[in-house]
Amino acid sequence: GAGVSQSPRYKVAKRGQDVALRCDPISGHVSLFWYQQALGQGPEFLTYFQNEAQLDKSGLPSDRFFAERPEGSVSTLKIQRTQQEDSAVYLCASSSFVYEQYFGPGTRLTVT
């Protein structure tokens, strides 16, 4: 595919469940970002990978959030023991060395 893809597109989780969100970046893009977007707000940075190295995880809101990119391509964002405040759209973006970030369609997470 030509763009960034994310799955699932929609996820409903009961409070306390664990969820895993997947991101497939554009082939060859070394940088991968995760953002969280609350309703009516702009996206907020969660974490950043360069290849398989997680270089910045300063935006992860709690230790319930964990991200990995073991082979430097696909990435997974995992949220343990989901809470209602985790309900948001989770966006993944990738970029090459020319700085412009390309975003996927997002995963809308609803915690009930």
Add this chain to the structure above:
Amino acid sequence: KQEVTQIPAALSVPEGENLVLNCSFTDSAIYNLQWFRQDPGKGLTSLLLIQSSQREQTSGRLNASLDKSSGRSTLYIAASQPGDSATYLCAVPLNTGTASKLTFGTGTRLQVTL
């Protein structure tokens, strides 16, 4: 800490009108600024990226300007169409280097009416 503000928060215009969306940022030490479009329930589509050395960038009916010294960028949309209805977000990178996390404004929700 970089803060990005967009005004207005919402805008409704009749089809055919030209319009300007505003973006301001507090830390002028940026090396680019990116404008995005977001349709309801969708991800972000990159519209324009302006490097710090540029003052303007154009794509079709869109023109973005950047004034680093005053901490401002504008997105000009000419001859608006109903298909332009969406939320428009501006974003600036936080760090220098090969790739940087973006700080976003809260967006301007645009509706173009028939």
